[in-house]
Amino acid sequence: MSQEGLSPATASRLPIYARGLRELAQGGVQFVSSKSLAETTGLEAHLIRKDLSRLGTLGKRGVGYQVTELLSELTEFLRLFRTWRVAIAGCGRLGLALASYLPLAGRNFRLVAAFDCSARKIGTKAAGIEILPWTRMPAVLRERAVDMVIIATPPLAAQSVADLAVEGGTTLILNYAPTSLTVPEGVVVRNVDLADEMQALTLRITGRPVLRTRRLASPAIPWITQQ
Amino acid sequence: MSQEGLSPATASRLPIYARGLRELAQGGVQFVSSKSLAETTGLEAHLIRKDLSRLGTLGKRGVGYQVTELLSELTEFLRLFRTWRVAIAGCGRLGLALASYLPLAGRNFRLVAAFDCSARKIGTKAAGIEILPWTRMPAVLRERAVDMVIIATPPLAAQSVADLAVEGGTTLILNYAPTSLTVPEGVVVRNVDLADEMQALTLRITGRPVLRTRRLASPAIPWITQQ
DNA sequence: AAATGTGAAGCGATTCACAGCC
DNA sequence: GGCTGTGAATCGCTTCACATTT
Numbered sequence: 487m488s489q490e491g492l493s494p495a496t497a498s499r500l501p502i503y504a505r506g507l508r509e510l511a512q513g514g515v516q517f518v519s520s521k522s523l524a525e526t527t528g529l530e531a532h533l534i535r536k537d538l539s540r541l542g543t544l545g546k547r548g549v550g551y552q553v554t555e556l557l558s559e560l561t562e563f564l565r566l567f568r569t570w571r572v573a574i575a576g577c578g579r580l581g582l583a584l585a586s587y588l589p590l591a592g593r594n595f596r597l598v599a600a601f602d603c604s605a606r607k608i609g610t611k612a613a614g615i616e617i618l619p620w621t622r623m624p625a626v627l628r629e630r631a632v633d634m635v636i637i638a639t640p641p642l643a644a645q646s647v648a649d650l651a652v653e654g655g656t657t658l659i660l661n662y663a664p665t666s667l668t669v670p671e672g673v674v675v676r677n678v679d680l681a682d683e684m685q686a687l688t689l690r691i692t693g694r695p696v697l698r699t700r701r702l703a704s705p706a707i708p709w710i711t712q713q
Numbered sequence: 714m715s716q717e718g719l720s721p722a723t724a725s726r727l728p729i730y731a732r733g734l735r736e737l738a739q740g741g742v743q744f745v746s747s748k749s750l751a752e753t754t755g756l757e758a759h760l761i762r763k764d765l766s767r768l769g770t771l772g773k774r775g776v777g778y779q780v781t782e783l784l785s786e787l788t789e790f791l792r793l794f795r796t797w798r799v800a801i802a803g804c805g806r807l808g809l810a811l812a813s814y815l816p817l818a819g820r821n822f823r824l825v826a827a828f829d830c831s832a833r834k835i836g837t838k839a840a841g842i843e844i845l846p847w848t849r850m851p852a853v854l855r856e857r858a859v860d861m862v863i864i865a866t867p868p869l870a871a872q873s874v875a876d877l878a879v880e881g882g883t884t885l886i887l888n889y890a891p892t893s894l895t896v897p898e899g900v901v902v903r904n905v906d907l908a909d910e911m912q913a914l915t916l917r918i919t920g921r922p923v924l925r926t927r928r929l930a931s932p933a934i935p936w937i938t939q940q
Numbered sequence: 941a942a943a944t945g946t947g948a949a950g951c952g953a954t955t956c957a958c959a960g961c962c
Numbered sequence: 963g964g965c966t967g968t969g970a971a972t973c974g975c976t977t978c979a980c981a982t983t984t
Contacts, residue, residue: 549984
């Protein structure tokens, strides 16, 4: 099973397959076909076969995939056997929610540090971890060998926090603040904005129906194609 | 100005451009080139020009785009002038965090209902809205003309909640529970799993040769490697 | 008969290159 | 000279069709 040339699109679906398989395994299912995995994951059977075939020959023709075996292949590939050490910067409602979600995620993510700028929060705990002042970030990130920093601060603080994270040697940043970050080459940032998700959803229905009621003065607004 | 559909890929980037422009406008910038907008958003200048040109002729050759004008075009297109009525199902830490984030999102999303199954929570408030028992969902969703339901429950409850949402006439569901939902034709679901996001990030460094990081921010559509 | 694995076709999105305008 | 707007080329992903295996 090789990782060479695995496409981003395929890679991004593997966690979804893994989750589906975990559910099936818990339900005691032993074999699954691409068709029934398609039903539990909401993806296309064709696509699942193609994706899985790229990891190697994992199924039995005429039979399907053995659930636990396939799951362990995916686990292997996704590095789920390894523990990822995570820090959270910003312990507001969202930060705390993320902190408490980490151990439940079913993946090996472990919260090892938490930071906030508010004096009121310092010394209290987030999911069992003491909250430290953000000024200590660079040093603590190194001491605790943090792999990934999750930014859950207000937008204005996000860039400074990202700078501190980079200073602490972090190369993976998951940014929940609604702002674009600038980081040096080699640091990977992924932005997740709640409002963008909501916006994307609304665009799936806004298009056609509302369109014609718009005023004449402005040119016709193009609508979104439904996938 | 084209009459045909705007592609989903383009549509999903418009909110990002809008956010970038809002930042620029606040900073007092009057004109912006595709190149500098590329820097603030982390996307490619080529792509920005292509996307924007699909909405119409919005820029001036040799000059760039007028920030406020372009922003108002995007606002128009994204229907940001309209208020979206949102309900949250599941008022745990994540639900409450999302509730309090809504008004800050800078888009017109308004929380109009909140539900939970825990007797302890019923009657308390989430961002100023009284929390109701989930059994009342279908009726209340209709009464309050809810456009979108955000599911922030534990995974096991998510499907039942989705069923109630559909029963209440909802066609847009944003699902934060780490489970795949089954919904009837015509209902649009978007799954956002926090652990998947983290997983996606880790994949960007686990595969051996660290992939070249050309961009500063993540691509609009979330993918792992860049080729 | 049933279901995988895979080349090839089809399709959509991105990048390129340059024409057109300021 | 600078920058947008856009057809054409390219690239990558998905879908299809079917050969292959159990």
